[in-house]
Amino acid sequence: MLRRLASCVVLITVLWPxxxxxxxxxxAIEQRLAEASGxxxxxxxxxxxxxxxxxxxxxxxxxxxxxxDPATILRKEYRVRxxxxxxxxxxxxxxRIDRAAILLQPGxxxxxxxxxxxxxxxxxxxxxxxxxxxxxSTTFLVVSRxxxxxxxxxxxxSAIFLLCLMLLKVDARRQDVAMLRFIGISRRTVFIALxxxxxxxxxxxxxxxxxxxxxxxxxxxAFYQQTFATTLIFSLLTWxxxxxxxxxxLVLGLGAGxxxxxxxxxxxxxxxxxxxx
Amino acid sequence: xxxxxxAIRDLLRHPTRSAxxxxxxxxxxxxxxxxxxxxxxxxxxFGELLRSRGYQLxxxxxxxxxxxTEATLGDVTALTVALRRDPAVREVAxxxxxxxxxxxxxxxxxxxxxxxxxxxxxxxxxESGRDLTATDTVxxxxxxxxxxxxxxxxxxxxxxxGRLDPQMANAGAERRVLVRGIVRxxxxxxxxxxxxxxxxxxxxLGGPDLTDRASVLxxxxxxxxxLTAVTARLRAAxxxxxxxxxxDLVAQFRLRLTYxxxxxxxxxxxxxxxxxxxxxxxxxITVNERSGEIATLRAIGVARMNIxxxxxxxxxxxxxxxxxxxxxxxxxxxRWLDAILTSFPGLPAAISFFVAEPAPLAIAAATLLLTGVLxxxxxxxxxxxxxxxxxxxxxxx
Numbered sequence: 049m050l051r052r053l054a055s056c057v058v059l060i061t062v063l064w065p066x067x068x069x070x071x072x073x074x075x076a077i078e079q080r081l082a083e084a085s086g087x088x089x090x091x092x093x094x095x096x097x098x099x100x101x102x103x104x105x106x107x108x109x110x111x112x113x114x115x116x117d118p119a120t121i122l123r124k125e126y127r128v129r130x131x132x133x134x135x136x137x138x139x140x141x142x143x144r145i146d147r148a149a150i151l152l153q154p155g156x157x158x159x160x161x162x163x164x165x166x167x168x169x170x171x172x173x174x175x176x177x178x179x180x181x182x183x184x185s186t187t188f189l190v191v192s193r194x195x196x197x198x199x200x201x202x203x204x205x206s207a208i209f210l211l212c213l214m215l216l217k218v219d220a221r222r223q224d225v226a227m228l229r230f231i232g233i234s235r236r237t238v239f240i241a242l243x244x245x246x247x248x249x250x251x252x253x254x255x256x257x258x259x260x261x262x263x264x265x266x267x268x269x270a271f272y273q274q275t276f277a278t279t280l281i282f283s284l285l286t287w288x289x290x291x292x293x294x295x296x297x298l299v300l301g302l303g304a305g306x307x308x309x310x311x312x313x314x315x316x317x318x319x320x321x322x323x324x325x
Numbered sequence: 326x327x328x329x330x331x332a333i334r335d336l337l338r339h340p341t342r343s344a345x346x347x348x349x350x351x352x353x354x355x356x357x358x359x360x361x362x363x364x365x366x367x368x369x370x371f372g373e374l375l376r377s378r379g380y381q382l383x384x385x386x387x388x389x390x391x392x393x394t395e396a397t398l399g400d401v402t403a404l405t406v407a408l409r410r411d412p413a414v415r416e417v418a419x420x421x422x423x424x425x426x427x428x429x430x431x432x433x434x435x436x437x438x439x440x441x442x443x444x445x446x447x448x449x450x451x452e453s454g455r456d457l458t459a460t461d462t463v464x465x466x467x468x469x470x471x472x473x474x475x476x477x478x479x480x481x482x483x484x485x486x487g488r489l490d491p492q493m494a495n496a497g498a499e500r501r502v503l504v505r506g507i508v509r510x511x512x513x514x515x516x517x518x519x520x521x522x523x524x525x526x527x528x529x530l531g532g533p534d535l536t537d538r539a540s541v542l543x544x545x546x547x548x549x550x551x552l553t554a555v556t557a558r559l560r561a562a563x564x565x566x567x568x569x570x571x572x573d574l575v576a577q578f579r580l581r582l583t584y585x586x587x588x589x590x591x592x593x594x595x596x597x598x599x600x601x602x603x604x605x606x607x608x609x610i611t612v613n614e615r616s617g618e619i620a621t622l623r624a625i626g627v628a629r630m631n632i633x634x635x636x637x638x639x640x641x642x643x644x645x646x647x648x649x650x651x652x653x654x655x656x657x658x659x660r661w662l663d664a665i666l667t668s669f670p671g672l673p674a675a676i677s678f679f680v681a682e683p684a685p686l687a688i689a690a691a692t693l694l695l696t697g698v699l700x701x702x703x704x705x706x707x708x709x710x711x712x713x714x715x716x717x718x719x720x721x722x
Contacts, residue, residue: 098386098387193668194662194665197662201658205349208349209603212345212346212603215345220613
């Protein structure tokens with residue numbers, strides 16, 4: 049089965065019903081265009097190619113909701129569907145297409161079919177679906193790499209922030225630690241206590257952070273879905289992300305706490321109390 | 326001066342803690358710098374690219390932006406003549422873009438082909454060899470990727486084929502052309518194989534569909550003319566085409582980059598919050614630790630204002646030092662992030678996402694310093710209002 053596709057920018061103006069004298073063609077317009085222009089099924093439009101050529105009356109035969117496509121969302125263009133022959137004629141390019149999709153017989157290896165067709169190809173190129181999908185998703189791969197880079201910077205900043213806070217927090221308890229040491233509590237016990245405290249803080253902070261992330265994610269989705277009038281999901285908070293973030297927060301918190309606690313417990317109690325070197 | 330010395334001494338008293346705080350502020354400042362550069366960088370970069378050859382206007386098929394679709398302008402000769410009649414118009418440069426097949430020996434490759442008027446064009450700069458002349462209809466200019474793909478060099482003869490017919494497996498038109506030079510196409514994506522030939526040659530290779538057609542007209546107007554007025558005049562005179570100034574094109578481009586502006590705003594704000602938290606926490610703990618010392622200073626007659634100033638200066642010092650380190654760090658990370666984003670498919674290779682401009686950078690630096698000072702305000706207030714007797718009593722051994 050060969051599915052042929054042609055695409056082009058088409059100029060559209062709304063006509064009064066009485067103006068449609070020539071043979072009218074049927075078109076399908078997308079919901080956003082219908083809402084923006086107040087068009088409904090049965091309305092007559094005038095369509096023309098930006099390359100020039102005659103205008104033709106067209107009747108809105110259907111209103112469609114195209115599948116949400118992240119690749120075109122920022123372009124804010126309106127989609128109109130024609131019958132292939134009508135569009136080709138309108139463009140003054142009969143029997144021409146931009147691309148064709150080929151459905152192979154069951155059991156046929158796509159790569160060998162592509163290689164076979166490639167040998168006779170002239171003026172066109174063949175692409176396997178997987179390669180085409182990889183190529184068309186390059187934009188999102190770049191965005192994904194960018195997000196990952198920003199995440200690395202954020203984690204670095206968070207780690208330093210956490211370490212700094214733990215250090216300050218533990219440092220502020222010098223006299224408490226000194227007192228514990230004076231009454232015979234071992235360094236190990238003090239260290240574990242401080243480490244546990246750091247762990248609890250990191251865990252509680254992690255839970256709060258996940259809550260904030262869930263709220264932010266919902267707000268981001270609500271804002272962009274309304275802005276772009278789409279059902280696309282812009283921020284996806286998965287269980288894997290939650291677990292990874294929680295674990296990372298806990299590890300960083302414990303690491304920072306351990307470092308800060310070690311700096312404190314290695315000092316003699318008198319130094320901690322502030323009465324010696 | 327005394328206040329600064331006090332602040333420096335206090336930071337040096339706890340080197341690890343101060344170093345970590347500075348590092349935290351530096352990373353936050355780096356992120357802020359990157360986001361400031363990102364927020365308007367690509368727009369500025371795109372605007373500069375469009376302005377680089379001095380053409381202030383672009384005329385494209387109605388409802389389209391230049392080279393955004395395959396639509397072309399018709400009756401280009403008449404349109405060019407009509408445009409030149411405007412007293413402000415100095416030069417009109419038509420460009421026709423299409424896809425053709427190039428062949429050199431046994432090698433064939435699909436090429437983006439630009440038809441240009443060699444004497445007035447704004448899409449390439451010559452790198453080696455020589456440019457096409459006004460009457461040269463048998464010359465061709467290659468980009469480096471096109472030359473590499475074809476294995477051709479200056480002086481070689483290559484075939485350019487248009488109107489390829491897949492059913493008949495032949496080309497409707499073929500022309501043997503001589504490679505005159507290697508050029509850099511300003512608006513090409515990385516590794517895009519492009520060539521330029523005379524407009525008439527490109528139109529002939531395209532066949533009847535492309536006769537007297539062009540994808541875009543680049544218009545240069547007198548520097549002394551009012552661009553807005555000329556744009557409005559040309560729009561009124563040529564309602565069947567799209568007349569866009571560079572600012573219009575940048576505005577369209579901006580719409581498509583909303584995401585990056587919003588992201589930079591969010592991350593920039595987060596970096597400022599991190600700075601506030603870091604500086605604020607450090608100062609709060611410092612004031613706590615030094616409550617006895619502060620009470621003593623107050624007891625011997627040091628004014629509340631001086632105490633508050635000392636705390637604020639310490640916050641400012643953290644911001645200045647952290648900000649300075651952040652600038653260096655930020656420039657490094659900006660290069661890394663730019664390398665990622667400029668790998669977007671189809672983006673002109675000459676565009677940068679992160680552009681360092683003095684004014685936005687100065688605003689970012691001022692914001693960071695102000696943030697540092699503001700973060701210290703609560704601690705400064707607390708230090709200035711320390712109850713002398715209670716603080717001295719609690720600090721006594």
